[in-house]
Amino acid sequence: MSLDDRKLEVLRAIVEDYVETQEPVGSKALVERHQLGVSSATVRNDMAVLEEEGYIRQPHTSAGRVPTDAGYRLFVDRLSKVKALSPAERRAIERFLLGAVDLDDVVHRTVRLLAQLTRQVAVVQYPSLARSSVRHLELVPISTTRIMLVMIADTGRVEQRLVELPGPASNDDVMELRRKTNEKLAGQRLVDTPPLVQALVDECAPDRRGTMACLASVLLETLVERSEERLMLAGTANLTRGGVLDFQGTLRPVLEALEEEVILLKLIGDLEPSKTRVRIGDENEIDNLRSTSVVSTGYGPGATIVGGLGVLGPTRMDYPGTIATVRAVARYVGDLLAQN
Amino acid sequence: MSLDDRKLEVLRAIVEDYVETQEPVGSKALVERHQLGVSSATVRNDMAVLEEEGYIRQPHTSAGRVPTDAGYRLFVDRLSKVKALSPAERRAIERFLLGAVDLDDVVHRTVRLLAQLTRQVAVVQYPSLARSSVRHLELVPISTTRIMLVMIADTGRVEQRLVELPGPASNDDVMELRRKTNEKLAGQRLVDTPPLVQALVDECAPDRRGTMACLASVLLETLVERSEERLMLAGTANLTRGGVLDFQGTLRPVLEALEEEVILLKLIGDLEPSKTRVRIGDENEIDNLRSTSVVSTGYGPGATIVGGLGVLGPTRMDYPGTIATVRAVARYVGDLLAQN
DNA sequence: GTCTGGCACTCATCACAGCAGAGTGCCAGT
DNA sequence: ACTGGCACTCTGCTGTGATGAGTGCCAGAC
Numbered sequence: 001m002s003l004d005d006r007k008l009e010v011l012r013a014i015v016e017d018y019v020e021t022q023e024p025v026g027s028k029a030l031v032e033r034h035q036l037g038v039s040s041a042t043v044r045n046d047m048a049v050l051e052e053e054g055y056i057r058q059p060h061t062s063a064g065r066v067p068t069d070a071g072y073r074l075f076v077d078r079l080s081k082v083k084a085l086s087p088a089e090r091r092a093i094e095r096f097l098l099g100a101v102d103l104d105d106v107v108h109r110t111v112r113l114l115a116q117l118t119r120q121v122a123v124v125q126y127p128s129l130a131r132s133s134v135r136h137l138e139l140v141p142i143s144t145t146r147i148m149l150v151m152i153a154d155t156g157r158v159e160q161r162l163v164e165l166p167g168p169a170s171n172d173d174v175m176e177l178r179r180k181t182n183e184k185l186a187g188q189r190l191v192d193t194p195p196l197v198q199a200l201v202d203e204c205a206p207d208r209r210g211t212m213a214c215l216a217s218v219l220l221e222t223l224v225e226r227s228e229e230r231l232m233l234a235g236t237a238n239l240t241r242g243g244v245l246d247f248q249g250t251l252r253p254v255l256e257a258l259e260e261e262v263i264l265l266k267l268i269g270d271l272e273p274s275k276t277r278v279r280i281g282d283e284n285e286i287d288n289l290r291s292t293s294v295v296s297t298g299y300g301p302g303a304t305i306v307g308g309l310g311v312l313g314p315t316r317m318d319y320p321g322t323i324a325t326v327r328a329v330a331r332y333v334g335d336l337l338a339q340n
Numbered sequence: 341m342s343l344d345d346r347k348l349e350v351l352r353a354i355v356e357d358y359v360e361t362q363e364p365v366g367s368k369a370l371v372e373r374h375q376l377g378v379s380s381a382t383v384r385n386d387m388a389v390l391e392e393e394g395y396i397r398q399p400h401t402s403a404g405r406v407p408t409d410a411g412y413r414l415f416v417d418r419l420s421k422v423k424a425l426s427p428a429e430r431r432a433i434e435r436f437l438l439g440a441v442d443l444d445d446v447v448h449r450t451v452r453l454l455a456q457l458t459r460q461v462a463v464v465q466y467p468s469l470a471r472s473s474v475r476h477l478e479l480v481p482i483s484t485t486r487i488m489l490v491m492i493a494d495t496g497r498v499e500q501r502l503v504e505l506p507g508p509a510s511n512d513d514v515m516e517l518r519r520k521t522n523e524k525l526a527g528q529r530l531v532d533t534p535p536l537v538q539a540l541v542d543e544c545a546p547d548r549r550g551t552m553a554c555l556a557s558v559l560l561e562t563l564v565e566r567s568e569e570r571l572m573l574a575g576t577a578n579l580t581r582g583g584v585l586d587f588q589g590t591l592r593p594v595l596e597a598l599e600e601e602v603i604l605l606k607l608i609g610d611l612e613p614s615k616t617r618v619r620i621g622d623e624n625e626i627d628n629l630r631s632t633s634v635v636s637t638g639y640g641p642g643a644t645i646v647g648g649l650g651v652l653g654p655t656r657m658d659y660p661g662t663i664a665t666v667r668a669v670a671r672y673v674g675d676l677l678a679q680n
Numbered sequence: 681g682t683c684t685g686g687c688a689c690t691c692a693t694c695a696c697a698g699c700a701g702a703g704t705g706c707c708a709g710t
Numbered sequence: 711a712c713t714g715g716c717a718c719t720c721t722g723c724t725g726t727g728a729t730g731a732g733t734g735c736c737a738g739a740c
Contacts, residue, residue, distance in 0.1 A: 102500055102502065135480075136488075140492055142475070148492060150490055160492070236595050236599070237592060237598075240592040250580060258577075259574060340502065
């Protein structure tokens with residue numbers, strides 16, 4: 001038996017009411033709040049079918065219905081209309097993001113904005129080094145045998161590493177290394193650099209080769225191989241909204257998962273399709289997050305994507321609103337990055 | 341009536357047992373678990389006095405006693421012996437902190453280590469710019485009218501800002517500015533720079549003065565005036581240990597407070613006496629944190645202090661152990677910074 | 681065939697009562 | 711100054727009804 005239009009309408013009504021009230025919704029309440037044009041008995045029959053198909057369930061025999069993960073999924077895929085942001089919201093986003101002084105500030109403001117607008121936990125990934133190009137490499141002598149390597153990427157990221165040299169290097173040596181590395185690497189995507197870095201070492205004058213090799217290994221190891229990802233989190237306090245009801249009593253496992261950067265990266269760092277992605281409850285691979293939903297998307301200047309951002313909340317969330325907000329924020333951040 | 345030795349001993353026993361069991365402790369249980377040499381009736385009398393004096397209280401009439409904030413305070417000040425860390429713990433700290441590649445990494449590792457060892461929420465402040473000196477200033481041309489200013493501090497902090505120039509600047513211009521600013525500012529403490537920066541502008545050749553003024557204002561505004569503090573947090577999941585018992589039911593307000601960097605800075609950024617500081621319950625100025633205790637201290641290379649770190653947990657915490665751990669971690673981090 | 685009104689049934693929630701046990705305060709005795 | 715003993719107070723637990731929301735199902739209407 002397939003689902004006719006009215007049954008879908010019933011499902012939508014259940015999802016909307018449940019998200020709003022946070023209480024199991026019964027057949028009678030449904031016909032009162034929505035113009036379904038049929039009696040509660042009919043709705044009950046529809047509900048029985050929806051339950052049969054696995055879209056809703058009853059917490060206990062004499063309670064109303066609650067959407068299952070599958071129910072939310074159907075709702076998101078077929079039933080929800082995209083909610084447009086109000087002009088006031090748009091202005092709020094713009095005003096909030098403007099005035100960021102550097103990349104840290106951008107990420108910081110973005111994550112707080114996202115948490116505030118969606119009233120959920122927000123995560124923003126820094127622009128990925130793997131998707132960045134080298135804008136400039138700077139070598140700053142710290143002592144005769146130590147230099148600090150500063151890499152500035154086109155995405156605004158700045159990474160620094162201390163390099164221990166095998167022997168003392170003069171100021172001229174450093175200047176020369178700086179010139180050469182920049183000549184070779186500036187403008188290149190970081191992922192493309194390994195052969196270039198190798199070439200740099202090979203082409204180097206023998207007396208400077210040791211120093212250059214040292215530099216090269218730090219460069220490769222820390223910036224490319226470990227290809228360090230960073231991210232920022234905000235809004236954990238929002239997990240406590242809705243009392244003990246969401247997250248089956250303890251938000252312990254959720255908080256634990258949020259502490260693991262690797263997990264967070266998996267959640268929002270999955271950037272292939274450039275489309276907004278929604279993971280609902282059990283669809284999450286992380287066990288600790290089976291009672292949460294994640295809405296994530298990529299961002300970046302123009303059409304390119306340099307990082308991910310998203311929010312995490314109870315499966316019982318306002319999907320249309322959250323999706324709209326996440327998309328809008330991602331777009332604004334992308335525009336902001338494009339200006340640099 | 342003042343407290344004689346036995347009464348203090350009773351208080352200590354109550355604190356220790358309560359911290360361990362998390363349950364109100366009664367007179368009978370006390371004499372069983374500790375060698376007090378007196379009967380439970382005598383202990384009851386002592387308890388009555390301790391309660392009179394405000395050091396303990398009963399949650400309800402027929403329950404055991406629980407320490408008050410004042411009780412914990414007395415315990416910390418006069419009754420607790422410093423707990424020495426085990427060699428294993430020391431080695432763990434060392435091993436964990438070694439292998440940090442840059443300042444971000446140091447802070448990151450430190451905060452996680454601290455959260456893990458104390459099993460509480462940990463906070464680590466980045467070395468304060470206000471307490472740093474300039475090691476090097478780098479100017480990187482981004483376009484003809486934009487340069488990126490990178491400041492490297494002796495504490496390892498690296499800050500970058502985009503500077504919009506009033507007009508185009510040649511490569512030579514930039515090199516010259518770079519030379520001059522470094523000549524003047526390198527080695528100076530950031531707080532001492534304002535007059536020097538002003539002098540830089542005044543001494544500048546007229547044709548470059550506009551550019552220099554621009555640079556100077558960014559330098560002053562973002563690095564000195566706003567004197568940006570950063571910090572890192574970890575271990576929020578530890579708040580959920582002890583179930584709903586701590587934090588009178590909701591950790592909502594605590595999580596909210598932890599989102600505010602200003603609040604966290606107040607908590608751990610109070611660095612004057614270089615001694616470990618313990619704030620218990622009501623002693624915290626932040627209302628949301630009246631049910632928590634904070635143990636904080638400063639850290640830095642050698643005897644100087646460049647930042648703060650600490651942990652936050654329920655008032656019912658193992659003070660001697662926590663204090664010992666916080667101190668030890670701070671010392672190791674200081675040593676680590678001294679090596680750079 | 682589809683919808684509707686009606687009715688019996690289930691089960692969580694709440695209030696109330698009674699009981700057990702922990703812990704106290706106090707007093708008289710050593 | 712300490713101790714044993716005892717009455718007293720409360721919390722927490724358990725069991726019992728009563729309540730009521732919500733359901734499933736069936737017979738009848740359209």
